[in-house]
Ligand SMILES: O=C(O)CCC(=O)N[C@@H](CCC(=O)O)C(=O)O
């Protein structure tokens with residue numbers, strides 16, 4: 014990973030302890046074990062889909078280093094993806110448009126991020142085909158722009174089929190504090206794997222976005238343990254999911270006009286609740302957005318998004334699933 018970011022040439026294929034490493038394209042690596050464990054999943058771990066979200070890159074790089082140094086015994090096929098290389102170099106969320114809204118097979122746009130989305134969709138399709146006999150699991154690791162009442166949470170993409178209960182146990186043990194279910198298709202990278210491949214897939218928010226070298230990886234140690242177990246092809250440790258809080262998106266606030274504002278402080282933490290009737294947004298085309306007859310939390314508020322993009326999610330509490 015570091016080699017990719019430093020622009021060093023990598024051999025196409027390289028023997029590593031317990032298997033081989035294949036450099037499939039810029040920022041796309043596949044680890045193939047010589048002796049995969051029978052129950053191993055075909056794992057996809059993606060980081061840097063947003064270029065300024067560096068903690069997940071450091072976390073995954075640590076895992077890769079441990080595989081190379083034989084401190085993790087490779088036992089599962091693993092696809093590791095560094096998403097938006099140019100944005101990572103620039104320390105920016107994206108270059109021309111948000112990559113994490115482009116993962117759809119009918120994508121027609123041209124440009125840096127659309128081209129990268131097509132490369133990444135193809136890499137997932139090919140990986141799926143190579144390991145069709147195994148269940149696919151995709152964790153797309155991010156960090157959030159602002160603080161959160163639940164610093165580590167997952168977004169569960171919209172899907173027709175339920176999440177397998179084991180995921181809630183594993184994610185609890187990995188110290189994930191909340192789950193947010195999407196209410197509609199969102200064309201994110203994790204949604205791609207869930208929607209088109211029926212894999213278990215999540216967007217994971219692992220604290221706040223900070224520059225390289227400024228991340229405290231200590232709170233992510235349990236997540237590192239989960240990634241390690243999956244790379245080794247072992248059953249990960251589980252914990253009681255009643256510790257996690259569950260939410261569902263009720264509404265998206267979209268930015269329709271250039272003249273748009275959110276009516277609360279910029280540093281409002283994710284999951285902050287607003288009472289019925291509160292004015293949340295004003296948009297020159299769409300008018301006002303107010304909280305309806307029950308309180309709602311706000312997640313990912315961002316008034317600076319492109320016109321036509323999501324400026325916030327409004328979420329409500331939900332009972333934990335029966336597991
Ligand atoms: O902190 C923020 O406002 C954005 C953090 C982020 O990048 N979140 C993802 C969530 C993707 C999803 O909804 O599954 C995104 O906005 O792409």
Ligand SMILES: [Zn+2]
Nearest residue numbers: 063066155156
């Ligand atoms: Zn992100």
